[in-house]
Amino acid sequence: MTTLRSSSPWRLTASGLAKLGLNGRALVIAVPMIWLLVFFLIPFLVVLKISVAEPMIARPPYSPLFIEGQDGWSIKATLGNYAYLFEDSLYINAYLSSIKIAFFSTVFSLLIGYPMAYYIARSPEPKRSLLLILIVLPFWTSFLLRVYAWIGILKGKGVLNAFLLKLGVINEPLIIMQTDIAVYIGIVYTYLPFMILPLYANLVKLDDALLEASADLGAGPISTFFRITIPLSLPGIVAGSMLVFIPAIGEFVIPALLGGPDTLMIGKVLWTEFFSNRDWPVASAVAIAMLVLLVIPIMLLRLAQSKQGDSA
């Protein structure tokens, strides 16, 4: 039996790989690692390379990093593009404005999403699944189409204004389109499921006995909510907030379609630099700076998750 197994082709392959220091476990881990390397790290390095180049009227429109001179290869890199981000207040303002819009969108999503997630988590089973499907349902149509639909709702002669005028709540159409309000509506609408789902996953695990114990010890419903429910759902709040905040910072489509000329977001600036100004190096620098900006909240998320792992 032993000889049979040790001489089978699979055993031979496995033992051969083992000699190279690879076992099944390492191979399984290697697949996603290679994926990340090919589809994240290499494009990132390309962008990083462009961000330290100088713009040129050429194709591609930037100076090469490695130059072949008479005395071999040399590297030509500049941090000028990054310095430029600080020189022109446009970029700083765009970053700050993006953070502001992303932050308030996250807060609104949390305020709307928490009660929804709580309600779904407390619903009895068949209803709960139905509600979850309804939350995910919008993903089945194109994101772009849904944002266009909002234009139809919010524009001067749109559905919302027609409705409010008919009711007599307002006398003249509200100007929502091409303002920051429209951007907030768009972002909160788009990313709400990303807030609800992690919150739901957390709240559904909440043990009823804990809420009963709190009531039993004399805490009213509001006190119980703030002392038991909220602290225990903190990991869900953090996860949901990150899932809204991070994509909202770099959002391009929503401010481009719903926002006005005054809506300043880093995604739009990036697009302008890249396609209108054809300044690839500055556009790349903007992108890299944004990435660094986003790594901080991601690190916070990781920290929160590892804390959650501790207490579980």
Next chain:
Amino acid sequence: MAEPSLAADAKPWRDAAAKPFIRIKNITKKFGDFTAVDDVSLDIYKGELFCLLGGSGCGKSTLLRMLAGFETPTSGTIEIDGQDVASVAAFNRPTNMMFQSYALFPHMSVEKNVAYGLLREGVPKPEAMVRVADMLRLVKLDGFAKRKPHQLSGGQQQRVALARSLIKQPKLLLLDEPLGALDKKLREETQFELIRIQETLGVTFIVVTHDQEEAMTLSTRIGVMNDGKIVQVGEPPQIYEDPCSKYVADFIGSVNMFEGIVDAGVPDTLRIKSLEAGTELLVEPPQGLKIGQPVSVAIRPERIMLTREKPESPNVVYGEVEEVAYLGNVSTYRVKLENGKTLKVTKSNRLHDEEPIMWDEKVYLSWSKAAGIVLTE
């Protein structure tokens, strides 16, 4: 401080004039079509350690949850200390509960868990912390104040849960399967600990359990529940020696049951014809039985004597030992009668000189007239 007078000594339920502390009147609880608790009425006295005993799904936990205020009765009233609590929300009731799962707040330290009730009540923090420290000493957990619940063993968590439910000195403490998650040895220790704490603080305890041994050890009185109804209430010896129905006799301890028909009796003795026993059973006559009435006779295994020689006894049957289990202090026997029925017999192992009865031996089984309990339902 005067010793609190203990219900265990005073036995107020024997006094018809005594005022009950908790008065449950005609309580019914329905979940849809299912009746979890069916027209239960029960009086419980101050300082009692009352056990609600029954199998799973008998309604004992639902009854407890109605006392705590987590469930609203479909009909009926509950009075605690003279106050109708129907409209009182759980967080305003003078009761505290120890949960089966302990329900410790996982994000709070032991100390904060125990202090929770006091702080919600508005007790100033320094005072609360002193009382928490005292309480942790009472449950022998001083030194664990800063730990989180998940850093404690099951037994320690159970004591935190107990401390947390006692800290507000509730008039009534409700315990839902308090010892369920503990191993046998820890459980026995904790049982006596519970009694000690109950007697120290003089709080009224209502304990829900499915474990009849636990109920026997702990309680001043036991209420046996089945199918949402209370089938018998009594002191532990009464429940054991004088069960009111086959269900109770069978549920509490083990029992040998014979079906039979009441035959004529002479004074002091009632004859019951039983095909199952293969003979007539002689018992002390209870009241109100008619000749020809079908009854059951329950005989506890420890009331049956095993002998090799035929003894002088009103009830004697003959059989063969099928199984012997040595349990240390006692041995249990399964003896097959000539008509095929198997009887359980428990024999205490205090005599060393005697040659023990072993497998396949032919033996006589005998019991006194007083051993047979006649049950009509």
